[in-house]
Amino acid sequence: MTTMTQTSARFREFKMPDVGEGLTEAEILKWFVQPGDTVTDGQVVCEVETAKAAVELPIPFDGVVHELRFSEGTTVDVGQVIITVDVAPGSEDEAPAPAPAQEPVEAAAPAPAPAAEEPKGRTPVLVGYGVAESSTKRRPRKGAVAPEAAAVAAAVQAELNGHGSPAPVVADAPVGRPLAKPPVRKLAKDLGIDLATVVPTGKDGIITREDVHAAAAPAEAVTAAPEVAEPVAVAFPETPATVGSARETRIPVKGVRKAIAQAMVGSAFTAPHVTEFVTVDVTRTMKLVAELKEDKEMAGVRVNPLLIIAKALLVAIKRNPEVNAAWDEANQEIVQKHYVNLGIAAATPRGLIVPNIKDAHDKTLPQLAAALGELVATARDGKTSPAAMAGGTVTITNVGVFGVDTGTPILNPGESAILAVGAIKLQAWVHKGKVKPRQVTTLALSFDHRLVDGELGSKVLADVAAILEQPKRLITWA
Known part of the structure; x- marks a missing residue:
């Protein structure tokens, strides 16, 4: 150099x-x-x-x-x-x-x-x-x-x-x-538009993407081009481990792994965690999943148990809105959120990340399914942006995909609750007075005891379990 x-x-x-x-x-x-x-x-x-x-x-x-x-x-x-x-x-x-x-x-x-x-x-x-x-x-x-x-x-x-x-x-x-941000300048360059000829409509005279497209439309000289998006994440392989000897390996702690460690320590020693468990018969939920896969309204989106669990949690939050809050230490205030940014914990080659679905509470089931599919695909490709991981309020972690019954999840920093979903297994279960093989799973809800007392946490967990046991409650409760 x-x-x-x-x-x-x-x-x-x-x-x-x-x-x-x-x-x-x-x-x-x-x-x-x-x-x-x-x-x-x-x-x-x-x-x-x-x-x-x-x-x-x-x-x-x-x-x-x-x-x-x-x-x-x-x-x-x-x-x-x-x-x-x-x-x-x-x-x-x-x-x-x-x-x-x-x-x-x-x-x-x-x-x-x-x-x-x-x-x-x-x-x-x-x-x-x-x-x-x-x-x-x-x-x-x-x-x-x-x-x-x-x-x-x-x-x-x-x-x-x-x-x-x-x-x-x-x-x-x-x-x-002319005043314009780098992505807008790049867009204008791609479309062959001279920014000096563009009439700005942005605040304080800043040229926006819409202004550039408006200037390009009358000319009809170029076809529509994709807008230049904000910088997005790109997957890169993990840094090779540094081998110290034949008996041990030392790996530098940095990047996502360093952030995870700091966040988890901060969460564990700041928010008093309480975890409650419930085992529930989800046979009817699994039947609903199979039916939805054949539904024309759900064509083109991925339908799986996580979708119904996410919807069940959103309904439980709607019935118990006090659980969706944050603790403001500086001002000694409880901040109740009137929106739900639903986090989904995702394991990636770069480590565990928790992107969230913005305003998940407003989405229909097909919209929620599409958002979940996009979130998972983006995380798998390593393209999750920092903005997608900011502002979460409540999280779901699906440890069941690894065959684990359940766990005691640690809160994502700044959030009030996290729901762990265990493996769904065929088990002997008493159903209508008889022992039958049923699809069963165990749920675990961890919550910040400064914000959520035992009664409120129990109500949320019980509502999620009730919906998964009788999915028709999605209609009557939502």
């Missing part, structure tokens, strides 16, 4: 961003560019693995790659420079004085200018810096990052995090480059 001895106005730095959920570090999995390669605004330059997912990073400016600061497999802290780009190639004859490199921002002026020092009290995000913690107003210094640039950077980060948070107020747009 080359080593840059000085930084001038012609060089711009791209720092490791926080790609979501307040992560502090990420491992560089793969570089897609090398020194000397030409890069364009919105081009993916590398792939990094955070504690939650693998994410592709687009660079927010044009130029020629000057230096890659870290090699593949290196863990880098958020805010560290990972790549420098020559934004004024071909000007070697000039002899600019050394100066701090300008932080890349979306609303940068057309001509590169000397940059200010990294703002104190700000956290690096995907593009530029977030809003400063201090509200003290200072006179702008020459070359400092413009407030409108920081606002656009914050807007980009809000979109990537999937939180939909409103962007900071943006001042009048500077003359020059």
Whole structure:
């Protein structure tokens, strides 16, 4: 790797961003560019693995790659420079004085200018810096990052995090480059649209995807192209274990495994766990599953016992809404959720992840089946995004697929309850006064005893069991 001895106005730095959920570090999995390669605004330059997912990073400016600061497999802290780009190639004859490199921002002026020092009290995000913690107003210094640039950077980060948070107020747009986020610029480039000709409708004059499509529609010169989505996770094999000797193997704890360990320790020693169990006859549920597989309304979606169990849990939460809550330690408040983001624990080659189905309580059975199928397929392919794993309220973990009767699951941090589903087995069971072979399973519900007392937890578990025993209650209770 080359080593840059000085930084001038012609060089711009791209720092490791926080790609979501307040992560502090990420491992560089793969570089897609090398020194000397030409890069364009919105081009993916590398792939990094955070504690939650693998994410592709687009660079927010044009130029020629000057230096890659870290090699593949290196863990880098958020805010560290990972790549420098020559934004004024071909000007070697000039002899600019050394100066701090300008932080890349979306609303940068057309001509590169000397940059200010990294703002104190700000956290690096995907593009530029977030809003400063201090509200003290200072006179702008020459070359400092413009407030409108920081606002656009914050807007980009809000979109990537999937939180939909409103962007900071943006001042009048500077003359020059139109305001747009990297995915929108890439979309416009793919469709052959000049952003300068697009009328912005986004807040504070930011061009949206809809604006680009609207500009492309009248021309009828190109066919509809898929929008450029937010960075998604891509599956990569686990880092090879480091063999210490013939008698033992040492494996570095990082990435998803490190996040799992920290989350589980934090959950176990923060929330007082209580677990209750119930064994239930699910023969009628299994018959319903078989019938639904033949139903035309369910054509094209996967129907399995987990679908009915998920629907049963959603109905139980509707009947006992107090169970769907969170504990706010800072404000000493119980936050009751009026929506259910249903988490489904999934074992993947990268470790255990818990993506969730947003607003699962509003979905019909076919919609829930489709969402479950998409969630499982995405997790299996290693493409689950950080946003898909954020904001869960209640989780289901199906340990029965491994032949296990049940377990005592640990709460996903920030959630109030988790339901473990054991293996469904043919067992001798007393049915209508006679011992008969029936399909039986054991359920285990763990809950946060600060939020959920024994009576409430028992009601939720009993309701789930009752529905699985008599699935027609889905009609009468839902």
